[in-house]
Amino acid sequence: QSALTQPASVSGSPGQSITISCTGTSSDVGSYNLVSWYQQHPGKAPKVMIYEVSKRPSGVSNRFSGSKSGNTASLTISGLQAEDEADYYCCSYAGTNIVIFGGGTKLTVL
Amino acid sequence: QVQLVQSGAEVKKPGASVKVSCKASGYTFTSYTMHWVRQAPGQSLEWMGWIRPDSGNTQFSQNFHGRVTVTRDTSASTAYMELSSLRSEDTAVYYCARYSGNYRDAFDIWGQGTMVTVSS
Numbered sequence: 001q002s003a004l005t006q007p008a009s010v011s012g013s014p015g016q017s018i019t020i021s022c023t024g025t026s027s028d029v030g031s032y033n034l035v036s037w038y039q040q041h042p043g044k045a046p047k048v049m050i051y052e053v054s055k056r057p058s059g060v061s062n063r064f065s066g067s068k069s070g071n072t073a074s075l076t077i078s079g080l081q082a083e084d085e086a087d088y089y090c091c092s093y094a095g096t097n098i099v100i101f102g103g104g105t106k107l108t109v110l
Numbered sequence: 111q112v113q114l115v116q117s118g119a120e121v122k123k124p125g126a127s128v129k130v131s132c133k134a135s136g137y138t139f140t141s142y143t144m145h146w147v148r149q150a151p152g153q154s155l156e157w158m159g160w161i162r163p164d165s166g167n168t169q170f171s172q173n174f175h176g177r178v179t180v181t182r183d184t185s186a187s188t189a190y191m192e193l194s195s196l197r198s199e200d201t202a203v204y205y206c207a208r209y210s211g212n213y214r215d216a217f218d219i220w221g222q223g224t225m226v227t228v229s230s
Binding site: 046052057091 | 155169171213222
């Protein structure tokens, strides 16, 4: 199973919006509404930001939103803040009790 | 509070095995599947496998070719991940993570990570 495809890096200025894509196949992202997104700051464990494509855990800012179209899921962060600078990973259920992660995207807040 | 606490860093020689523990607290250990995920330095997250603590059933990524074993001790609310035939490419931070706890099909609680270094 190959990793889901994410851009290596994205950047934006404070207050702007950015979108990170996560492209899989019809066997994973395209087949299940079970995509989650994780934020990871350096030296820290990942933190779930979005689950089931577009649901936000309690305590996560409503500046974070998720969506999916076909084999591609997306994470949008609006009103960028300095604290959003981190690595972001998508994850999808891929059938037969297997999950697969994306390659990760480094977000830089300019 | 709900947390997963992992064992400390390890340094191993190529060909050896390593066993990492993950102790759960603040919730019923047997109620949620526990997964293991690793992250090589500067690299992305890689899913390794899971264990159902209630039954002991396991499933692993084919990428590890039978080198990974996960067990549990329900009396101690602890899961263990053992990786054998270590090579330099196994140098990574290893995480345990609870699956489908508060949020369906997502990892909601993570351990702090255990650094495993494989070096001769």
